[in-house]
Amino acid sequence: MRLPKRLMLAAGLGALAARRVLKPSYDLGGKSVLISGGSRGLGLALAHEFTARGxxxxxxxxxxxxxxxxxxxxxxxxGTVHTVVGDVTVTADLLRAVEETARVYGGLDVLAHVAGVIQVGPLENMTEADFREIMEVNAFAVLRLTRVALPLLRAARGxxxxxxxxxxKVAVPHLxxxxxxxxxxTGLGQALRAELAREGxxxxxxxxxxxxxxxxxxxxVKGQQRKEYALFATLDNFPLVSLDADKAARRIINALVRGEAEAMIGGPALLLRYAQALAPQLTADLMAxxxxxxxxxxxxxxxxxxxxxxxALTRENPIKRVAEKAWNER
Structure with a gap:
C-alpha cells in the first residue's frame, strides 16, 4: 500500500525532529580547536564562541x-588560546599548525576551516589567475589541512x-x-562527510x-572599483541582508555540536537555497x-x-559605521 505524500512528508519531518532531539550534542568543554583564519572576522567570532563553551x-x-x-x-x-603564524596555501605551515596544536593541547578534537578570500567585480575583469588563486585558499587549503590533521581527528573521533x-549553492553575479x-x-564537505563517517x-x-x-x-575589488565597493560594503553591513557575526558564530557552532551535515546560516541564505531548489529557472533569471x-x-x-x-560616501555610510563600531568594541 502506498502512503499518501503528506503522510510521508510528515513522517520524514518527524524523523528529522527526533534525530535533532535524541542525538546527543557534542560537548566542547576541554576540547582543542584549530581555527584557520582565526585572527579576525568570523574566525575570531567563532574563537570567542568556542572558548565561551569551554x-x-x-x-x-x-x-x-x-x-x-x-x-x-x-x-x-x-579563554585558553595559543597562536601559530602561517599561510594556509603553504603545506609546511599547515603541518606545523597541526603539530603545534598537538604539542600544546595533547591532540586535536575540532578543525575549523574559516580562512578565505573574496574577489568582487564583473566576470570580464576576472582572470584565470584570479580563479586559481581563490581556489588555493578557499578550497585546496581545506583539503590539505584536513588531510594533515586526519590522524589526530581519527584518534579523537573529532x-x-x-x-x-x-x-x-547559488551563483551570485560579480562573485x-x-x-x-x-x-x-561545499562538494568537498559532502564528500568528506560521507567518507570519514566510518572513521568516527x-x-x-x-x-x-x-x-x-x-x-x-x-x-x-575589480571593475568600477568605487561603485563595486560601495555596493558590497553597504550590503555587507545592512541589517536586513547581513547577519551579526556573533549570532552567526553561535548558529554555526550549534550546527557543529548537533553534527549536522549542512546548515544554511541566515534568512537570506535559506531563502536563496529554497528558491534555487524549487524554482531554478526563476532564480537564474533573477540573478541575470x-x-x-x-x-x-x-x-x-x-x-x-x-x-x-x-x-567619503562609504566611510560616512551610517550602516557600515555602526556595524564596524559594534565589531571593534566587542
Whole structure:
C-alpha cells in the first residue's frame, strides 16, 4: 500500500525532529580547536564562541600582530588560546599548525576551516589567475589541512567544520571566482562527510549569507572599483541582508555540536537555497536581471583591496559605521 505524500512528508519531518532531539550534542568543554583564519572576522567570532563553551583554541593566520590582538582579547575573557603564524596555501605551515596544536593541547578534537578570500567585480575583469588563486585558499587549503590533521581527528573521533557560503549553492553575479571556489568546497564537505563517517570523524559544512565582519575592506575589488565597493560594503553591513557575526558564530557552532551535515546560516541564505531548489529557472533569471543592474566592467583588470578604494560616501555610510563600531568594541 502506498502512503499518501503528506503522510510521508510528515513522517520524514518527524524523523528529522527526533534525530535533532535524541542525538546527543557534542560537548566542547576541554576540547582543542584549530581555527584557520582565526585572527579576525568570523574566525575570531567563532574563537570567542568556542572558548565561551569551554574549548581551548589555536588560531592560525598570517599576520602576527592581528594574532596577538585576537589572543589578548580572548584571554581577557578567560579563554585558553595559543597562536601559530602561517599561510594556509603553504603545506609546511599547515603541518606545523597541526603539530603545534598537538604539542600544546595533547591532540586535536575540532578543525575549523574559516580562512578565505573574496574577489568582487564583473566576470570580464576576472582572470584565470584570479580563479586559481581563490581556489588555493578557499578550497585546496581545506583539503590539505584536513588531510594533515586526519590522524589526530581519527584518534579523537573529532569534528571538522567547513565554512562555505550561500554562494556555494547559488551563483551570485560579480562573485564568479568566489562562487566557483565555494561550490567546490561545499562538494568537498559532502564528500568528506560521507567518507570519514566510518572513521568516527563528523564533518559539518555551513553556508552563511552576508555577515557583518568587516570583510568588505579586505575584499579584492575589480571593475568600477568605487561603485563595486560601495555596493558590497553597504550590503555587507545592512541589517536586513547581513547577519551579526556573533549570532552567526553561535548558529554555526550549534550546527557543529548537533553534527549536522549542512546548515544554511541566515534568512537570506535559506531563502536563496529554497528558491534555487524549487524554482531554478526563476532564480537564474533573477540573478541575470540583478547582473544588469550592477556596475559594468572597466578597461583594466587590476584589483585593489576594498579599504584602498573607500570614498567619503562609504566611510560616512551610517550602516557600515555602526556595524564596524559594534565589531571593534566587542
Amino acid at each position: 574549548a581551548r583554541v589555536m588560531l592560525l593566520a598570517r599576520d602576527p600582530n592581528e594574532l596577538a590582538r585576537a589572543a589578548a582579547g580572548l584571554r581577557a575573557e578567560g 569534528r571538522v567544520l567547513i565554512v562555505s557560503s550561500v554562494g556555494g 564568479a571566482p568566489y562562487t566557483f571556489s565555494k561550490f567546490a568546497v 570523524v563528523s564533518v559539518t559544512t555551513v553556508l552563511p549569507s552576508l555577515m557583518r565582519t568587516g570583510s568588505a575592506r579586505y575584499a579584492r 536581471l540583478t547582473n544588469r543592474l550592477l556596475p559594468g566592467p572597466s578597461t583594466s583588470n587590476r584589483g585593489m583591496p576594498g579599504a584602498s578604494v573607500e570614498t
